[in-house]
Amino acid sequence: MSSITNERLDSLLETVQQLYPSSQVRVVRKLSAQQQGLRLVPSLSNPRLAVPATVPSAAMWSAIRPCASDTASNKVRRYGLAAMLRSPLLRWLMPSGIVIDAAPDSILEVFENVFGREVCFSLMTGTARANRKPVLGVFDSSGNELGFAKVGFSELAKDLVQNEYHALQAMNKVQHPGIQVPRVLNLTPWNDAPVLIMSALRPDAWQQAIDLPVATVRAIIASAPVRSERINQSQWFYTLLTTLQDLPSEAEAAPLIDLLRAMAVRFNHLEVATGAWHGDFGAWNMARTSGAPMVWDWERYSLDIPLGLDLFHFSSHESLRRIGDSESAITALTNPHLARAAHSLHRQYTDSSESIDLAQLLPLMYLATMAARFITDGFRHSVGDTLALGQWHVSVLKELYSKR
Secondary structure: HHHHHHHHHHHHOOOOHHHHOOOOEEEEEEOOOOOEEEEEEEEEEEEEEEEEEOHHHEEEEHHHHOOOOOOHHHHHHHHHHHHHHHHOOOHHHOEEEEEEEEOOOOOOHHHHHHHHEEEEEEEEEOOOOOOOOOEEEEEEEEOOOOEEEEOOOOOHHHHHHHHHHHHHHHHHOOOOOOOOOOOOOEEEEEEEEEHHHHHHOOOOOOOOOOOOOOOHHHHOOOOOEEEEEEEHHHHHHHHHHHHHHHHOHHHHHHHHHHHHHHHHHHHHEEEEEEEEEOOOHHHHHHEEOOOOOOOOOOOOOOEEEEEHHHHHHHHHHHHHHOOOOHHHHHHHHHOOOHHHHHHHHHHOOOOOOOHHHHHHHHHHHHHHHHHHHHHHHHHOOHHHHHHHHHHHHHEEEEEEEOOO
């Protein structure tokens, strides 16, 4: 097994042990026919998902998680896995799993108290990132989907789970035709970890690419007040600057701090509208439906963010993940259609008619926002890959700023 695969399996085992703190948890290469536990999907050597071993419908639905970023190969893989999970040959196709002994104080107690019935769950957790946390699909014993849950074990994950709760509370009050979001079902502490339980979102349409979803961003903006301010007087600028200055290593944050101050001087003639944003707004967190798009994963929702940055994330995030390819990233960030869409959000709230200057400023503000997030999370939680991603965003910001 590769180091990444080993890390995935270790992560799954560690998470299952946290969810069953008084139980013995172990991997077996071959689950017996009625052995309770979690089946590793698609295999022990590549464990992407753990699903209920004895509830085929729950296992099948756990494998089918459609989103608007799905490629044809992703769809084939997902539906192929789902078919295998309902196959009578499953014991031979996916034999390995995680066995859990008696669990008197497990996370199941929380779910059974909320839903009032016996439940099971599937589990997905990622590779090492500062914000890693388990995401659980909750089902009843017949395989009917009841909801989703997130559990915050680390300090950052605790903050993100709590923040997602507050975000959904705000969004659940929004009456807007441009969006559908999960409903909050419960937030409860368990073993010093917040557990957020929310309704599941199942789209009723075949997934394909979504055009730039401006109406959906307007729905997010509607969840909080909007104010217009100059950049060096904005809460956005103050928050980023103080957060970076509070980091104990000046070397990590200094280049971004210098760029922020330069931006504040160069563009201080502009009024910028700030308000709510999703914070990880992309096709991977959305699904096309016969009505409004479904949007999930609200843990990065925040206020006092320049309007339109969600659109820049939607359009350029995938390019920015290709570290070293600044040309593709800058091309995505400076798309004229994207600039016009972002400016249209500001026109309603500001007196500024300087559309060209605003089009130059907004992608810089987006890069600064994401760079500050990655540098802060990576440094505080000692995750080198996250820190490197932040430094990459700073280098793209510096290059783009030099062209303005």
